[in-house]
Amino acid sequence: MDFTLRQQALVNSSWEAFNQNLPLFSVLFYTFILEKAPATQNMFSSLKDANADEVSLYNPSVNAHAEKVFGMVRDAAVQLRTTGEVALEDITLGVIHTQKRVAGSHFMVVKEALLKTIKEAVGNEWSEELSNAWEIAYDGLAVAIMKEMS
Structure with missing residues (x-):
């Protein structure tokens, strides 16, 4: 199945909605x-020392990491549309995810959170x-990261 121009446009426009209130949606x-x-809290350096109910709107590292995650999914949508697959620009992502002991189930948790946030x-x-x-764009990105993890 090809990733369509319409799907890419949907991801782009909804990413813009996310980005309009980055602090709130990051939290x-x-x-x-x-x-x-x-x-998973200790897997995120920006959350490592915070209580679960202390995820702050004013934590620049929380906002920056969320923006990076959602931006990478948006970039994955562009790649899927133009090349049919996702290639990581930052190949250290595999190493970082391996060091943090990220498992396949963690990718599913992040996917669910991403979809709920976009909603x-x-x-x-x-x-x-x-x-x-x-979902398609995120799955493409997750597969590319997992390839780099092995």
Whole structure:
């Protein structure tokens, strides 16, 4: 299945909605992750020393990391549209994820949190088509990271 221009546009426009209130949506993203998998807290250097309920709107490293994650998924959508696959620009991502002992199940938790966050960001614009576009782009990125982990 090809990643369509429409899917790429959906990811781009919803990323813009996410980015319009980056601090709020960053906190939501990490809150969703920690609710589902509290043990992952130490995998994120920006959350390592915080209480789960202390994920702050004013933590620049939380915001920067969330922006990077969502931006990489947006970039994955572009790559899927243009080349049909995702290639990492930063090959150290595999090493970092290996060092943090990230497992396949963690990718699923992050995917779920990402989708819930985008749903909050776009509100009434949420649709199955939008969800599907983000899922495909995220899965492409996750596969590329996991390849670098092995």
